[in-house]
Amino acid sequence: xxxxxxxxxxxxxxxxxxxxxxxxxxxxxxxxxxxxxxxxxxxxxxxxxxxxxxxxxxxxxxxxxxxxxxxxxxxxxxxxxxxxxxxxxxxxxxxxxxxxxxxxxxxxxxxxxxxxx
Numbered sequence: 849x850x851x852x853x854x855x856x857x858x859x860x861x862x863x864x865x866x867x868x869x870x871x872x873x874x875x876x877x878x879x880x881x882x883x884x885x886x887x888x889x890x891x892x893x894x895x896x897x898x899x900x901x902x903x904x905x906x907x908x909x910x911x912x913x914x915x916x917x918x919x920x921x922x923x924x925x926x927x928x929x930x931x932x933x934x935x936x937x938x939x940x941x942x943x944x945x946x947x948x949x950x951x952x953x954x955x956x957x958x959x960x961x962x963x964x965x
Contacts, residue, residue, distance in 0.1 A: 852885045852960040859965060860893035862904030868894065868965030869911035876920055887960070888915055888922040891948050894965075895924050898943070899934045916942035923951060 853875065857868035869888070876886045890898060890912070897905045898912065916922050926945035929935040939945060955962055 850883050850885050852887060852955075852958055853879075854887045854889055854955050854960045854962045856962050856964040857888065857890045857894040858892045860897050864965045865894055865897055865904060865908040866911075869908050869915065871963070871965070872915060872920060873911060873918075876915070876918060886920055888912070888920060889948075889951055889955075890922070890924045890943075891928070895928050896932065898924065898938060898941075899932065912943075913941060925951075 855868060855872040855875075857865060859865070859868075872886050872888050875884070879886045894908075897908055900909075912922055921944060922942070923944040923946060924938055925948035926935065927947060929938050929945050935945060954960075
């Protein structure tokens, strides 16, 4: 049986976005052998950093892109992306955009463990 762990990156300070995007990379290294599926969901202030080119955000965005390239499901809120005018840019990077309300309910229904940064 596979279990799901969701890393929810919400806060936009450099420590939260840096660790929030690094921890799932490290977890992903051993997740398969332990029967765990890793997923990342960016929302709120952290989601806005996905379109930021500042110093702390550069590392965050590189790590997010590495997660996507490794095959990790990385999501963000479609409504927030649309409001910020970055929906196409985030989709082009491989992020899965869905309504945050629905994603949070899905995490609960699936019994996922959610860790928030």
